Amino acid sequence: MNPAAIARRCAISWARASVLTPQRLWPVLRERGGVEALLAMSENELADALESRERARAVFRGAEDRDADRFAEAVERSGLQILTASEEQYPPLLREIADPPFILYAAGNLDRLRLPAVAVVGSREASRYGRDVAARLARDLSSAGVTVVSGFARGVDTAAHTAARSTPGGTIAVLGCGLDVDYPRENASLKTSLAEQDLLLTEFAPGSEPRPQNFPVRNRIIAGLASGVVVVEASRRSGSLITARLAADFGRDVFAVPGSVFSDTSAGTHELLRDGAILCRGAEDVFAELFPSIGAAPVLPGRLVAPAELSAEARRLFEALEKEEPASAEELSRRLDLPAASVLAALFELEGVALVVFEEGGRFSRAR
Known part of the structure; x- marks a missing residue:
């Protein structure tokens, strides 16, 4: 086998070996200068470096592990892709952190990994304010060609993914379970949508359940993929603060969105x-700090497209708002001959995915 094929086999084998972790192996791997040099060490030398003969033997087994080849073939037959840290498609910013995953499982559009990225994270129990801010921020970033990274949890994460999907920058969802596991269950249709035009990533093999210890591990990937992390809403015990701390450790910028002083979230x-942390009042603050060339020029998002999952009433209202001036819910009810309750429900649906905005005077307009 050529060196690239051996490195790929080793990465897959090491990821499946319970005695090896990225935290343990990467320092030695980097000190030696790569897989080939690592495999050239003697067993005693490697056992000393890894403080374990069992770990050293697991490293050497990787080069001959045909089960790793069969495993990779089965994963790829299921429609997933495997990216190893030695391959070109592996995200370069993530490779820079101290303990990048040996492998990533991916489903969707790998081109999302080539774009500048910002993470938008926050509380699972987000308020309406938090969800609205996350959606607006994600839409503005992704419309300018910046990929929005988040953790696919309820609340802020879901709002960010929903608003950013299918835009020029799109979104990357980093899961704390296998890609074949539907978690959270209510996001099953969103997951299907992201796998078509955006990207799903995880470090966890197919079939892996979403265990509590998985999420801090996932958070380092979120922080590692992005040039900066924006925390939209977080209580003092929120997992998104772990992501922020990791981002700071990686030398990435950390932004925070202010909220009410009376709000625990x-x-x-x-x-x-x-x-x-850097104050974030909107995408312009992120552009100014991370991407000044974008912030200095007008951001011209493409024409907004209504997601296929919208209800018939929301889609009709969305199309009508393109042709009309801002209007109140009562005016829209008269124009479209729809019950007021249906109009309000449709407006709430559209606002949740950042397609309409609420203006002064109780009027709604289509997002620009």
């Missing part, structure tokens, strides 16, 4: 701001 973001 903003207590964590306010602590981040107190400790030096």
Whole structure:
């Protein structure tokens, strides 16, 4: 086998070996200068470096592990892709962190990994304000060609993915379980949608359940993929603060969105701001810090397209707003000959995916 094929086989084998972890192996791998040099070490030498003969033997087994080849073939037959850290398609920013995953499982559009990326994260129990801010921020970033990375959880993550999907930048969802596991269950249709034009990623093999210990592991991937992390809403115990801390450890910028001083779901973001996080009032603050060339020029998003999952009423209202001036719910009800309750439900649906905005005077307009 050629060196590239051996490196790929080893990465897949090591990812499946319970005695090996990225935290343990990467320092030695980097010190030696790569897989080929690592495999050239003696067993005693490698056992000393890894503080375990069992680990050393697992490393050497990787080069001859035909089960790893069969496993990879089965995964790829299921429609997933495997990216190893030595391959060109592996995200370069993630490769820079101290302990990148040996492999990533992927489903969808790998071109999303070639674009600049920003993570948008926050509370699972997000308020309406938090969901709206996440959706607007994600839509504005992705419309300018920046990929939005998040963790596919309820609340802020779901709002960000939904608003960014199918835009020029699109979105990457990093899961804390196998890609064949539907979690959270209510996001099953969103997951299907993202696998078509955007990207799903995970470090966890097919069949892996979403265990609590998986999510801090997932969070380092979110932080590692992005040039910066924006925390929209977070309590003092929110997992998104782990993502923010990891991003800071990786040398990435951390942004925080302010909220109400009376809201527990903003207590964590306010602590981040107190400790030096960058104030984020909108995408323009992110552009100014990370992508000044985007921030200096007008952002011209493409024509907004209504997602296929919209209800018939929401789709009709969306199309009508393209042709009409801003209007109140009552005016829209008269124009479209729809019950007021149906119009309000459709407006709520459209606002949830950042396709309409609420203006002064109780009027709604199509997002620009």
